[in-house]
Amino acid sequence: MAAIYALPAVWGRGIGRGLMAESMRTLREAGFSSAGLWVLEGNARAIRFYERMGWQQDGAVKDAVIGGLEVRELRYRCVFR
Numbered sequence: 001m002a003a004i005y006a007l008p009a010v011w012g013r014g015i016g017r018g019l020m021a022e023s024m025r026t027l028r029e030a031g032f033s034s035a036g037l038w039v040l041e042g043n044a045r046a047i048r049f050y051e052r053m054g055w056q057q058d059g060a061v062k063d064a065v066i067g068g069l070e071v072r073e074l075r076y077r078c079v080f081r
Helices: 015-029 044-052
Strands: 034-040 056-066 069-079
Touching: 015 044, 034 044
Parallel strands: none
Antiparallel strands: 034 069, 056 069
């Protein structure tokens, strides 16, 4: 599993949107009909971003330890049309 984050210094410049759009296009062209991702519960900025890009929370949650901290993650899915 991997995580990709844009530095706050580049927020609002369309870099994340471009990266996500290209990733979704690549998955579609590779024959995938859907994809999933995990987002930290309470990360309102990321949740708004994913929802604007067409992702929807599917109800799955998981608890994880990241950097020694216990966190809860929410799963989001996108169906490619």
